[in-house]
Amino acid sequence: MAAATDDINGKDRFGLAAALLTPIVIINAIVFIVPIVNLLRISFNEALPGGGIGPAFTWENWVNLIEDSYYLEILLRSVWMSALITLLTLFCSYPIALYLHRASGAWRTFLFVLVIAPLLTSAVVRTYGWIAMLADNGLVNTALSWFGAPTPFRLIFNLTGIIIGLTEILMPYMILALLAGFGRLDPRCEEAALTLGARPLQAFWRIVVPLTAPGIALGCFFCFVLCVSSFITPRILGGGRVFLLATEIYDEAIVTLNWPGAATLSILVLIVFGAALALYTRALRRLD
Amino acid sequence: MREGTGGGAPAGEDAYLSLQHLGKRYSDFTAVHDLTLNVPRGELVALLGPSGCGKTTTLRMIAGLASATSGRVIVNGNDITTAPPYRRDMGVVFQSYALFPHMTVAKNVAFGLQMRNVAKPEIERRVQEAIGMVRLGGMEDRRPRALSGGQQQRVALARALVIRPSTLLFDEPLSNLDAKLRDEMRTEIREIQQRLGITAVFVTHDQAEALAMCDKVAVMNAGRLEQLGAPVDLYERPANPFVASFVGRINRLPAVAHGKSAKVGAHELRLTSTLNGEVEVMIRPHRIAIGRTGEMGGFNQVPGVVKRVTYVGDLVQYDVDVDGLTWSVEQPTTAARAPDAPGSRVDLSWRIADTLAFAKRA
Amino acid sequence: MEEKSTGWPLKIAVAILFVFLLVPVLVIIPLSFSGESTLKFPPASWSLRWYAAIFEHEEMLSGFRVSVVIGALVTSMTLLIALPAAYVIVRLKSWGSEFLYNLFTAPLLLPTIVLGLAILIIFASAGLLGTFTGIALGHLVLTLPYALRILATSLAGLPIIVEEAAATLGARPFTVFRRITLPLIAPGLLSAAALSFLVSFDEIVITLFLAGPRVSTLPVEMFRHLETRADPLIAAIAVLMISLTLTVVLIIHRSVGLSKGFLR
Numbered sequence: 018m019a020a021a022t023d024d025i026n027g028k029d030r031f032g033l034a035a036a037l038l039t040p041i042v043i044i045n046a047i048v049f050i051v052p053i054v055n056l057l058r059i060s061f062n063e064a065l066p067g068g069g070i071g072p073a074f075t076w077e078n079w080v081n082l083i084e085d086s087y088y089l090e091i092l093l094r095s096v097w098m099s100a101l102i103t104l105l106t107l108f109c110s111y112p113i114a115l116y117l118h119r120a121s122g123a124w125r126t127f128l129f130v131l132v133i134a135p136l137l138t139s140a141v142v143r144t145y146g147w148i149a150m151l152a153d154n155g156l157v158n159t160a161l162s163w164f165g166a167p168t169p170f171r172l173i174f175n176l177t178g179i180i181i182g183l184t185e186i187l188m189p190y191m192i193l194a195l196l197a198g199f200g201r202l203d204p205r206c207e208e209a210a211l212t213l214g215a216r217p218l219q220a221f222w223r224i225v226v227p228l229t230a231p232g233i234a235l236g237c238f239f240c241f242v243l244c245v246s247s248f249i250t251p252r253i254l255g256g257g258r259v260f261l262l263a264t265e266i267y268d269e270a271i272v273t274l275n276w277p278g279a280a281t282l283s284i285l286v287l288i289v290f291g292a293a294l295a296l297y298t299r300a301l302r303r304l305d
Numbered sequence: 306m307r308e309g310t311g312g313g314a315p316a317g318e319d320a321y322l323s324l325q326h327l328g329k330r331y332s333d334f335t336a337v338h339d340l341t342l343n344v345p346r347g348e349l350v351a352l353l354g355p356s357g358c359g360k361t362t363t364l365r366m367i368a369g370l371a372s373a374t375s376g377r378v379i380v381n382g383n384d385i386t387t388a389p390p391y392r393r394d395m396g397v398v399f400q401s402y403a404l405f406p407h408m409t410v411a412k413n414v415a416f417g418l419q420m421r422n423v424a425k426p427e428i429e430r431r432v433q434e435a436i437g438m439v440r441l442g443g444m445e446d447r448r449p450r451a452l453s454g455g456q457q458q459r460v461a462l463a464r465a466l467v468i469r470p471s472t473l474l475f476d477e478p479l480s481n482l483d484a485k486l487r488d489e490m491r492t493e494i495r496e497i498q499q500r501l502g503i504t505a506v507f508v509t510h511d512q513a514e515a516l517a518m519c520d521k522v523a524v525m526n527a528g529r530l531e532q533l534g535a536p537v538d539l540y541e542r543p544a545n546p547f548v549a550s551f552v553g554r555i556n557r558l559p560a561v562a563h564g565k566s567a568k569v570g571a572h573e574l575r576l577t578s579t580l581n582g583e584v585e586v587m588i589r590p591h592r593i594a595i596g597r598t599g600e601m602g603g604f605n606q607v608p609g610v611v612k613r614v615t616y617v618g619d620l621v622q623y624d625v626d627v628d629g630l631t632w633s634v635e636q637p638t639t640a641a642r643a644p645d646a647p648g649s650r651v652d653l654s655w656r657i658a659d660t661l662a663f664a665k666r667a
Numbered sequence: 668m669e670e671k672s673t674g675w676p677l678k679i680a681v682a683i684l685f686v687f688l689l690v691p692v693l694v695i696i697p698l699s700f701s702g703e704s705t706l707k708f709p710p711a712s713w714s715l716r717w718y719a720a721i722f723e724h725e726e727m728l729s730g731f732r733v734s735v736v737i738g739a740l741v742t743s744m745t746l747l748i749a750l751p752a753a754y755v756i757v758r759l760k761s762w763g764s765e766f767l768y769n770l771f772t773a774p775l776l777l778p779t780i781v782l783g784l785a786i787l788i789i790f791a792s793a794g795l796l797g798t799f800t801g802i803a804l805g806h807l808v809l810t811l812p813y814a815l816r817i818l819a820t821s822l823a824g825l826p827i828i829v830e831e832a833a834a835t836l837g838a839r840p841f842t843v844f845r846r847i848t849l850p851l852i853a854p855g856l857l858s859a860a861a862l863s864f865l866v867s868f869d870e871i872v873i874t875l876f877l878a879g880p881r882v883s884t885l886p887v888e889m890f891r892h893l894e895t896r897a898d899p900l901i902a903a904i905a906v907l908m909i910s911l912t913l914t915v916v917l918i919i920h921r922s923v924g925l926s927k928g929f930l931r
Contacts, residue, residue, distance in 0.1 A: 037752065038752055041811065041815075047804065048807060052782070052785035052789045056781070056785040109684050109687065112677060113684050116678070128685075132688070134689075138869065138912060139870075140886075141886045141893070142909065145902070149691070149902070150690070150691055152897065154705070154706060154708065156690075159707075182691075188688050246778030246780050248780045249890065257894070263778075266780055270787065270876070271875075276788055280785075283780070286778060286780070370831050370835070389839075391836075393835070397831075397832065405829060406851065417837055420836055420842070421837055464832075468836065468837070
């Protein structure tokens with residue numbers, strides 16, 4: 018392991034490096050490169066009835082996708098739902114991120130841990146927590162009934178439940194992204210604004226928000242793509258009755274066994290990703 | 306002028322460490338060109354030069370941390386050019402000390418002995434001895450992060466010495482220390498090296514350090530050896546303008562020579578050797594006497610006007626205008642005489658022998 | 668950093684939002700002690716019946732066993748594969764290393780639903796569906812990038828010159844690795860191991876595509892259970908899972924410090 022030397026025995030070193038990289042290259046090939054490339058190709062294969070992939074090349078899957086309004090509906094629903102959730106998550110996360118950014122020492126570390134802690138549990142567990150919250154007999158309905166509200170509100174097994182649940186589940190990601198982007202926020206800028214006569218709210222809008230804009234853009238991008246491809250939470254909180262891109266992929270693959278169709282939908286998800294990325298990069302450039 | 310004199314003792318006879326036509330070439334540039342250097346046994350040789358001159362690369366090639374693209378490294382008659390670093394039996398002291406952060410001082414020092422499978426009781430004895438030699442007794446169980454820079458440097462030194470290497474290599478070990486500590490360590494290192502009689506190579510960019518510590522100094526520039534010699538030789542008889550201006554302060558004056566004299570501005574100066582055409586005349590600032598002295602034999606002399614006077618305590622520095630060129634003159638301060646004030650007309654005089662001149666390089 | 672006196676409105680908002688953030692996970696704990704036979708919060712009665720019920724659900728027990736075994740398997744494979752790769756990437760200073768790093772962390776950029784589907788299709792023809800190997804490989808695609816990141820950062824923090832010093836003192840390359848490199852990156856190794864285990868243990872989406880009737884993990888079984896009904900059984904299992912996660916995190920914190928271990 019000619020660790021430190023510049024190019025001691027150049028050829029030997031190259032051989033050693035290649036050997037050390039082989040395992041990861043092989044694994045990556047088996048479970049990443051080959052499957053993804055194959056996926057792209059499969060979407061152009063015909064779907065055999067009853068499951069299976071035919072060898073012929075066909076545009077059928079794509080034609081289907083474009084023509085059937087069902088898929089358009091699913092796409093639109095996924096996109097606007099994700100956009101809405103992104104905004105809600107932003108509003109819920111920004112104050113926490115700001116507060117965390119200004120905190121210091123052990124208190125800050127403690128809060129940081131609290132934010133990250135939910136991420137260490139399985140998506141199933143977090144979603145289950147929301148079932149406990151939103152079910153007809155759950156925490157929210159029970160609490161509201163104590164205030165005399167006409168419960169039960171249908172907060173679960175519908176789009177509402179998904180929106181509430183996903184917002185909370187994605188908050189840690191948004192907070193982390195915002196914090197990453199807050200680096201540029203120097204408390205002295207706010208102080209300068211105040212000494213120049215700005216009231217706190219004005220200082221906030223005119224100084225803090227613009228300076229944290231890159232963080233906001235990153236957080237929104239991050240949150241949006243996580244949302245669009247989210248499966249477990251929408252599936253469970255939607256009760257199998259809300260149809261989104263991710264749930265559709267799962268259904269086509271596992272239930273209908275239409276793998277080419279599922280592959281096509283996957284590529285659609287990637288296209289949505291790409292569009293989001295393009296928007297994000299443009300936003301970043303405009304912000305600089 | 307002598308260009309790139311390789312040298313020292315003739316190869317193979319007296320030389321303990323011999324670099325023969327050593328070179329290091331990368332795809333886009335050459336760090337070391339054809340370096341030939343012989344170090345006699347027990348001598349401390351400095352590799353001196355500005356950053357990027359190739360001195361550290363050369364040291365790393367000697368240590369085996371970089372591979373030579375051409376040439377050979379010979380130690381005590383053995384060609385070790387292709388030997389890996391762990392077989393070269395050299396003690397290396399790095400600029401950043403490179404102590405093992407997870408080991409105590411004692412364990413750091415013991416490491417090299419463990420690699421050589423020395424018996425445990427012997428290791429303990431020698432570690433104690435080495436720690437004592439660098440005067441760090443009592444610090445055996447401390448971790449590097451609990452030590453000051455100077456103390457860490459001593460540990461690095463002890464670690465390199467304890468293995469009783471055939472050669473000691475220093476890579477700018479003192480540049481991270483403050484001035485006073487540097488002086489102290491400099492003396493200590495030299496003292497230990499001489500006492501143990503170990504052949505050593507010391508890389509530095511500080512010419513004062515090189516001159517003060519070492520038996521011989523090898524001045525390097527852009528990958529080439531400019532001159533190898535004892536400190537006094539480098540200072541008094543530099544081989545070329547680079548060495549002359551790198552070692553000590555010096556005035557550089559463009560001139561035109563014809564035979565044994567040269568014309569600088571409007572004045573004729575006498576030279577010590579014969580030259581023709583465009584030359585650079587170089588004179589040390591403190592070899593120039595300042596004052597109204599009148600004509601003197603055996604001396605060169607020019608008139609000038611004092612532009613600026615800087616009082617530095619031990620010295621007075623003058624910037625003197627001679628025909629539009631600024632000459633730098635240094636004089637020790639004396640209570641007997643106040644420095645000449647700016648604006649005064651003065652004569653600058655110096656021994657003809659102190660007039661260095663080199664043909665202008667193409 | 669200067670303490671800025673934050674206004675009350677912000678503090679109140681933050682408090683409320685933190686509650687919003689943490690309650691869903693916290694509410695599971697009391698729910699697991701419910702004495703009811705259906706999900707009701709707050710429960711009218713308390714008991715340990717649901718913890719006991721876990722042992723009557725063979726699929727949960729077997730799911731747990733499989734998750735642990737696969738977790739251990741994946742963790743060891745991840746370290747063995749990612750460490751050499753991280754070493755090459757960090758010590759090989761050229762454009763190549765950045766390219767390799769990006770290539771090997773790329774899987775994290777894709778949604779798991781897409782990865783799951785892609786791997787399913789390939790594994791189907793290779794007969795790897797519903798097998799330990801298959802699921803382990805599926806987890807590797809996620810744990811390797813995380814481990815690589817942590818190990819690369821750890822190695823980058825170890826100055827080459829210290830390894831060089833050891834070499835000049837007579838240590839052969841493997842000895843340098845064993846006595847110098849490994850001890851100094853031990854915290855990173857521990858973090859990478861913990862994270863790999865947790866990622867594998869909690870993984871659901873890719874595993875859903877790869878699990879079979881005979882080999883299935885705990886999260887998958889929990890998901891299947893929730894597809895048809897929602898009772899406090901899942902709460903009890905969830906509490907146990909959270910305890911396991913907390914234990915692992917605490918171990919890391921004790922040996923490495925939470926800020927160094929996880930906050931990269």
